[in-house]
Each structure stands twice: as C-alpha cells, then as structure tokens.
Amino acid sequence: MQMKELGQQLSASLTALFTMLAIAIQPVAASATEWHTLTPQAQPVWLELPALVEAVAQSTISAQTSGRIIELPFDVNDLVPQGAVVVRFTDTEQKARLAQAEAALSEAQVRFIEQDKELKRVQQIHQQGLVAKAALDLAQANFNAAKARQQQASAAASAAKEQLEQTVVRAPYSGILQQRLVELGELATVGKPLLVGLSLEHLRLTAQLPQQQLQAARQSNAAELQLVNGSQLSLGVPDLTIAPQGNALSHSFLLRLKLPVADYSAQQLYPGSWTTLKLQTGSQQQLLLPASAVLWRGEVAMVYLQQPSKPQLQPVRVLRLHQQQYQLLSGLSAGQKIALDAQAMLQSLQPAANATVQESK
Template sequence: MRIVKTIFHGVGVLTLTVLAGVAIAGDDESGAKATGADTTGVDARGAGLETAPVSYHEVEREYRLDGVVEAVNRTTVSAQTQGLVEEMFYDVDDFVERGSVIARLRDTEHRARVAQAAAEMKAAVAQLEQAREEHRRVKGLYQKKTASDSEMDKAAAELKSAQARLEATQAALEQAQEQLGYTLIKAPYSGIVNERFVEVGEMVSPGKPVMTGVSLEKLRVSVDVPQSVIPAVREQGAVRVFAPDGKPVETGAITVFPFAEAGSNSFEVRVALAGDHPGLFPGMFVKTVFVTGEDTELTIPVEAVVYRSEVTGTYVVDDKGRIGFRLIRVGRRLNGSLRVLSGLTEGEQVALDPIAAGVALKDQSAARAAARSEDHG
C-alpha cells in the first residue's frame, strides 16, 4: 500500500510518494536522521543546485527568563515646608517636565517672614556702617594718643558685633527665601505622575508625600535568576532583552545582587536599557536571554528550510546528485542558521534554493516516470 502526500511549492503542485507505515521522527536533541517522509532515491542528477552541508557549530548556551521593566528614577515628592495646598497642577497619568511646579502652597506667612528678614538685614547694614565710622574715628584718635585702649577695644568689639549681626540677618533672609521657594513644589525630573496623595485645601507639613512619579528616560529590567545559573551569569556578563513584540532592546550594564532572596534562593539581576525604548513602560514583562557558556549544535542554513502550513522540511541532495524532500524539526535561530532537532545528520547536503530544488525534483520525477514507461513499452 502506498500513500500519496502533496506538498505545495511556489512553482506548482508536487506529489511525493512515501512508503506507508514510516513514522516521522520525534524530538532528537542529537539531530539524528528522521526515517519518515524521505523521497531520496529519485534516479536523476541535481546538477546546478547550490548546497550547504549540515554541520556542527559552536553556539552560545542560553538561559531564558521573564523580566520586569522598572523605572530607574521613581520618586515620591514631599512637602518641605508647612502650608495650605492652594493649587494642584497635575494628576495621575499626566506628563510633567523637569522643574515644572506640580503644587503651590499658600505663601502669605512665608512672604511676611522674608519681608521681616529683609528689614532686619537692612537695619544690620546701617548698624555696620555706623560701627565702621565709629571705629575709624576712635582709631584716628588712638593713633594721636587722645583715645584710651579701652575706647579702642570697645569700638573694635562693636564693629565685630555689627558684622556678626549682618551675617546672621543674611542667613535668616536666605532661610526665609528658601522656605518661600518651598511653597512651589517642583518636579525633580521629567516623568509621568502615577500617584497623588493630597488635594486642594489640605494642610501639609515637611515630609508629607504629595505625588509619586516615574521617569521613562531611564529604564532597567529586573530578573530573578536561579542560584544555579548565577556563576555563569557573573562570568559571561552577557544578556539579550526582547520586547513583548519580539524586537531586541539595546542593553547596558548588568548588576548582580550579592545575596539571594530568602525563600526563592534566587538572585536579582538588573539589566540597564540603553538608547531609546518606545513602547516599554514600567511593569511590563519582557524576555531575557542570558549567555551561560557554549554548546555544539547541529545547524542548517535558514534559507534551506521550507515551511508549508504545519510542515517543515528541506531538500537533501545526496552524493549522486539525487534530490529528496526531508521532513525535519528545527529549533532556535543561531546567526543565520537554525538548530536541527531531528531529520538530518552531519555532512548531508541541503539545497539553498528550495524553489529551484523543487523544480529539479519535479524534473527528476518526470524523467524517472518516462524511463519506466520506456521499460514497459
């Protein structure tokens, strides 16, 4: 009994005849040759086809884990002075530029303190000028021997006292101005508001949280890595990150925490993201691939693999030039090649142009059929 299996090619419909009862090979990590769906044996030459050998290559050993995107800069902005909240300029999910005022406190009392400190400083300046004039006058008399030592000492002491008073009033004015500035609560960096803790009309005191925001300019990925893999991660120091859509994300430095988490015995590893990363936001899951060493893998060029619905195969050319279509199983991509799980063995030649190979196989089949007709004739 024979089964006729139809494979669709870009050049038309090609019918492959396979022996019944031959099973498709299962998962074979060693890349052993599959025994099913093999049409090698057509009596013709596969001349003119460019081929490549199925061969072993040194490839990176990988360990794949899910990671979570985090914001490097995540800050809770708090009040630094006491006051009544008069205005809130942003809410949750609003984008805030660095230095923008996010809230304003009532500043009447603070302005009064600034005015008082400024007045005291003005008085201190006048007193210092008066003390200087007195010091110059007494010093002149002292040089003429008409002022006593005690008068000279008193004038010098009053000058120093006036200078100290001026410095004190200057410090008081600066402090009052600083407190006045704190009535305008500003964003420390550009980012998005994700929490708001106060409303207009509330009284806040120093340390009271006002808003929490995150910056999207600097992101990182946090991954919990099993302790068995950590030595290789430390040694290799290489990782690749892929966004949810499968696109690679540029990475920077890797930070491995020096201790394991209690309970899970896993280490937190942080991977800095470099460059622009549109579409990534804190809290999203991404795929991470850590390089943990090297392995030897049986590979086949990507262009030699044919995908037809649920069928994956390749055209094999034997040492006599005969072409056959072989069902195979492939794994991950390895720099222009695919890992061979089953269906091929090392040294076999595969056609790099599946369309041309399909045409050649069809011609071989036709030639064989014609030869049989002549024999029966």
C-alpha cells in the first residue's frame, strides 16, 4: 500500500515537472516585447586627443599714470565683469592739469576768434585798395598762428583729460583676477604692474597630433569635447591651427583649436585643466544597440537574442556612445534580432523560472 502511494506521488511530481519545463521552453509571445533588427548604420569616426585648456586673453594690467592707490575693489580669484573698476588712483594732480589745459584752450579760442575777425576786416579793406598787401599778409599770419595755438591747446586738454581718466583702471574683459601685485596706499608710477587676470570666455585647446593623423585632422569638419561629466559639447567646424614643424622625438605636431567665445565655467573648462578633444576624421558602418536592450551582469553586457524556441541571453562587447546608445563591437551580426526592452523580457521569463524552482523543491 505504501509503495502504491509512493508511486502515485512520484508520478504526480514528474508530471508537474514536465509541465513546468514545457512552459519554460515555450517561445515568448510576440506581444510580450518588441524586437530590434541589427542594421548597419553610417556613424562618424572620431580621433580622440588629450588636450590642455589655455587662456587666450591673459594679461598684466600696468599703470599709465602716477598716483597713490586708494581703491582695490577685487581680490584674487574674484570674477570681474568687463568694464568694472579694478584700481583707482588719487587724481588731484591730474584734475589740476586738466583745469589748466582747459583754461589755456579757452584763451586760445578767444585769440583765434579775434584774429579771424581781424583777417576778414583787413581782407575787405584790401579789396577796396585802402591797405597794402603787407597788412593783409600780417593779418593772415596772425590768424594762422592763432589757429595753431588753438589746436595745440585742444591737444593739451585732450591729453590732460586722458591722464585723468587713467587714474581709474577698468577691466578690459570679464574674467578671473589671478594676482594682485599692489596694495592700498602704494605709490604707482607709469609702467608699474598692478594686476594679472585671464578671461574664461576666450579659451583654446592645445594637443599633440600624431604624424599619421595629420592629413585626417586637417580634413576634419566637426569637433566635440568629452566633458568630465561624460557629456559631449559640439564645437561645429573646428578652427584648427597645426604647427608646420613636428617634434623630432615624438613625431607629433602641435595642434591648437580656438573655442567659440562663451562662458565655459558651467562645463568646468578652466585654463590648465585637461579634456578630451574629438575630431571627426570620416565615417564607417556600425551596428548600434539601444541602451534599453543591454543587460549588465557585473562587467558583462548581455542581450536577449531571438531564437525559434525561446529568447537566449547572448554576451556581447559594446562601447558606450552616449546615455541612450551603444556601439556593438562583437557577439552579434547584422540581420539578427534582439529584444528592444531587455528588462521587460527578463520579467516575462521570470515567472516560468520561479515556477520551475518551486516545483523542484
């Protein structure tokens, strides 16, 4: 009796096991997921170069007039807007010179008006034949001298005004103040260095270009930057300058790329930092995988490959292009179909696998 009951239980277990296996090997319905057919697509080929960020606009501001420093609004590492006052000198002497020059200009203008009237009067009298030609020549000479003195006084007034304006030093461009070479109360003379700064909007990249890539880089019609956060910054048609002489030791050429004028602080591009420059050198046919089709198991990338019986996990080698796409390096060929949503495929296969495990217990 016990042997009979044991045989019945064993038969029921085998029946359930074969049922679960049949369910597990059934192909997934077409509606459970969408399939992606691998088709070659033309994709750009990039030449990647490590590049150093340099500041194009980097200068030392020097004094153009003499005076004692009474104002230094900015400190080192401060962001200075274009046209902002960075140094202010005492201007008492410059104001006095300007007042003196303006007074001399006023006097010269009065003398010029007087000589102009005198010349016109002598010309009228000379036309009537009442004065000699010598009197007319004398009036003309006095007029010319008065005009020259007026021009000289006007130039002196302009120079004095310029000297007064130079007591206020303004930033030639917006940027970062790197060094402050003077302090409040110091006496500045003409030519004395005051401040050192650079612009974050006028940048360029320098890189070493291998000799075998020289011609390809010259023909490049697109460039990108690989930023530290993994994103790409498109630069359009690159403004490249390649040195005509190569390095005899490394057989490479100095390449410079001028960045478009913009504020790159948000992209963390600062002078002295390293980045990756990508130059498009051509195009080739590649197989692309959407990111949703790839399952990661540690360091191994896998996709669900369509098979007659049921989808099969296929290991592949991929290269990430951006957040939504991978380039297929090996593991699949053109024309094969993979599950577009690998996570959905995994969940659809999971109930059958769980049921098989439970029954085996």
